Amino acid sequence: MTMDQRSKYLRRTIVEALEGGRRGHLGSSMSMVEILRVLYDSFLKFRPHEPAWSERDRCILSKGHGCLTLYAILADKGFFPREELKTFCMPTSRMGGHPERGKLPGVEASTGALGHGLPMGVGMALAAKIRKQSYRVTVITGDGEINEGSVWEAAMSASKHKLSNLTVFVDYNKLQSYGPTREVLDLEPLADKWRSFGFAVQEVDGHDIGKLARLVSRLPLDPQKPTAVICHTVKGKGFPFAEGKAEWHHKSGLTAKEIESMYEYLI
């Protein structure tokens, strides 16, 4: 499938930030561009100039290391000036290598240590139920991230409380830091796992805009259950030199030449 101009544009925006910091989780960010694009373009309610709007949908990037994509989409939506992306990882920047609540508008929770987003999302979803508010909570996790036991503790709780206002998107690019998830700690059968924890589950091509958009328009999949969307993705998507390569999970000391070659793939 060819990548459309908006996906290329968002990737260029990410590379701009990467250029500022000369480092970042490139592979982990590129695999979830389309997931965040569809969420922010077609699903989430938000007001960029009123980021604390009480009825906004809450979106937690639990795989905080993918923050370059979050920063890019938030800048694109007008939460802060796009120019600021160039400060990524600089000493007084509002954008560090993992996102922090209270620093940058639109960042709902401080994440980076893995397995924290879903428990916090359960708390937010419960708060909506207690106060009878209509906002929805989405949590984006990595695949390596769900090695963490806390994710499954939270999954049991979400199911117990029938949190249909909560959706988990798993960015299943099948590569964690060391190597293939199948070899490091196999997650399969992943859909059955979420089902057995009481979730309504749907698998989708995490780079197919049309399919993702149709899927989010059907959420929640079950009015009595939380939803898990398993997004089959490609680590490093968009850059042939990085696609499916664990060594691009995180890169530091990126050279000007490497950055230049990234832009060439995004024309």
Next chain:
Amino acid sequence: MRKRCLDSVFELAKADQRVVFIGSDLGPGVLDAMKKEIPERFFMEGVSEQHIIGMAAGLAMEGFIPYVNTIATFITRRCYEQVALDLCLQDLPVRLIANGGGAVYAPLGPTHLAVEDLAIMRALPNMAIVAPCDAEEMQRFMATTKDWPHPIYIRLGKGGDKVVSRAEHGFQIGKAIPLREPGTGLFITTGITAQIALKAAEQLATEGLPCGVLHLHTVKPLDQEALAYWLPKVEGVVSVEEHTRIGGLGSAILEFCNDEMPQQSLKLARIGIPDCFADQYGSQDSLLAHWGITVDSLCDTMRKRLSGS
């Protein structure tokens, strides 16, 4: 003390819709009245401390004030990263009610003893640490918790501890209480070591060694003003804590002295648990005796400190 604490949560919840209670897998019947009257703000979430802390953080981010309760070791060690990042980094008003601080669970062995909780909680920015000495003080303290804008670690004693606090002392987080006016010596305590120190002070008074007791129910933020006021007025100081000597009350006082009044640190002797896991069972009292946290050892330490030996 525990019952008074949890009853206070119910009272707070009745008066304020922001208050929620989250337990792990507590004993049957805990806060049944709250569960019946306010079921939407009562949660029992199972043996899942990491999740519970995160869930409390999520509720707090939405404006609730969660009171989380389980055994002290499990609410600190098991979920330390969640406490550090979800609560302290994000500076959220979650209250951690820790059953059995210190050697309360002595018969259950070292897996259940929270003897380094003060140290690890103290190392976290934004966290307040409070260890009341009796049920009456616990009740006064709990009334002040609702509007404290940061996380609080609440260390509970065994319960049934002799009431030594007085209503006229009031309660303010971070404000030490002189339970007995200093003479030549001063014991500085937290939690139920106040009772032990008061007995030691009575004993020493009969020997002509007048000693006071300064009760630091709040270990963090440390009442530096009270320390700066009282330390120069006495000749010897003994800190007493049901906690490892590493990183707790005595360490906090030494750090303060080193930063602000170095000469005062020479007056201080620290009584606490040695750097080892519990190697006995028995009872809280027998373990404290095993570790030398007794009226007699307090008296001996103070005598030596005052005689300069």
